Amino acid sequence: MMTWYDDLSPCTYFDLDQPHGEKLLAVGWLERGHPYPQGSIARAVQTKLVSLCENPWEPLTFLGWHTCDRCLPTERRDAVQAGEMTVPMGNENLFIPGHGLLYVAPSLIVHFIAVHGYQPPPAFCAAVLACPPMGSEDYLQAISSNGPATFAKWVRETPRKIQ
Ligand SMILES: [Zn+2]
Numbered sequence: 438m439m440t441w442y443d444d445l446s447p448c449t450y451f452d453l454d455q456p457h458g459e460k461l462l463a464v465g466w467l468e469r470g471h472p473y474p475q476g477s478i479a480r481a482v483q484t485k486l487v488s489l490c491e492n493p494w495e496p497l498t499f500l501g502w503h504t505c506d507r508c509l510p511t512e513r514r515d516a517v518q519a520g521e522m523t524v525p526m527g528n529e530n531l532f533i534p535g536h537g538l539l540y541v542a543p544s545l546i547v548h549f550i551a552v553h554g555y556q557p558p559p560a561f562c563a564a565v566l567a568c569p570p571m572g573s574e575d576y577l578q579a580i581s582s583n584g585p586a587t588f589a590k591w592v593r594e595t596p597r598k599i600q
Pocket residue numbers: 505506507508509548552553
């Protein structure tokens with residue numbers, strides 16, 4: 438079961454030692470019973486989102502499980518098809534660097550867009566298009582420099598690929 442946050446409200450899900458406040462904003466944390474914005478989004482945003490969701494970086498501390506309670510109330514699904522790509526669903530979160538903040542979306546956001554017509558905020562879509570390749574040094578640097586201090590720490594603790 439997911440936690441619900443209104444789009445662009447502070448996401449407290451990752452507040453472990455200290456609150457992240459306005460430095461960590463929720464996008465796409467939908468839950469049944471809460472209305473959400475619907476509409477089309479640019480194809481380029483959708484494609485980029487899916488590619489970012491293929492193997493998203495996240496702090497090692499957090500390995501929760503999300504499900505879509507709109508269409509998957511009891512059934513556990515391991516992956517969702519989006520175009521030609523298959524994205525692992527539910528157990529991962531997507532962190533997107535913004536200007537002096539991070540957006541955090543459940544990887545289920547791809548499912549919400551494809552199946553439920555969810556329309557993420559324009560600022561988030563712009564950040565998605567500008568996001569460096571997932572897991573790259575540029576990406577980790579952007580997480581460190583724009584995110585809360587705890588994220589800089591989590592980035593430092595991230596095992597790096599041997600070059
Ligand atoms: Zn669904």
